[in-house]
């Protein structure tokens with residue numbers, strides 16, 4: 105049975121679609137027009153998928169062969185849940201998938217969901233408890249803050265989330281594990297990529313086709329944690 109979701113490619117878009125907290129500025133009207141013409145939105149809608157964001161992950165998973173049966177995966181910034189759903193489908197009944205978000209998600213069979221702010225120590229402790237001391241094969245972070253429109257502040261908040269996800273991955277990834285992390289081009293990204301190169305042997309940048317060309321969004325894929 106298809107789930108009913110407002111189709112979004114992420115949190116900001118979800119807020120825009122919800123409408124009440126948004127004045128219909130020219131840019132949001134343009135965004136809505138583009139959104140409903142978007143081929144990935146149409147494909148997600150036709151497939152009953154939770155978000156067009158799934159096509160970004162699927163392209164990267166296919167290209168980089170990141171998933172194997174039995175893997176243990178954490179999905180940070182998981183709502184509305186399309187990445188977790190895709191990962192669970194690819195793992196079948198094997199492995200473990202833990203998803204975390206500030207926002208609630210509709211349950212996904214075989215996915216353990218934790219609701220909370222990843223920046224809160226208590227939330228991190230809950231996540232770490234769910235790992236039961238076992239290291240991870242893959243950490244996904246599609247986290248993005250709710251944008252204020254003040255570019256300097258938004259970029260700083262984005263980089264803070266990325267730093268925290270990297271710190272988590274450093275502590276919990278297996279030596280041959282991988283981290284896929286969303287970044288936005290802007291202040292701090294060059295230093296962040298230097299940090300990734302310092303900590304991991306292989307660092308690649310990915311801009312999947314479903315990631316809008318005019319969006320500053322990009323993904324870093326890193327593997328091979330240095331000892």
Ligand SMILES: C[S@@+](CC[C@H](N)C(=O)[O-])C[C@H]1O[C@@H](n2cnc3c(N)ncnc32)[C@H](O)[C@@H]1O
Nearest residue numbers: 114115181183184185186187206222246247248
């Ligand atoms: C682009 S959406 C993720 C879409 C998701 N990958 C999917 O496929 O459905 C970004 C998510 O990051 C979450 N997020 C932002 N800041 C967060 C934080 N501090 N802790 C946990 N989640 C956060 C938002 O609530 C939002 O759901």
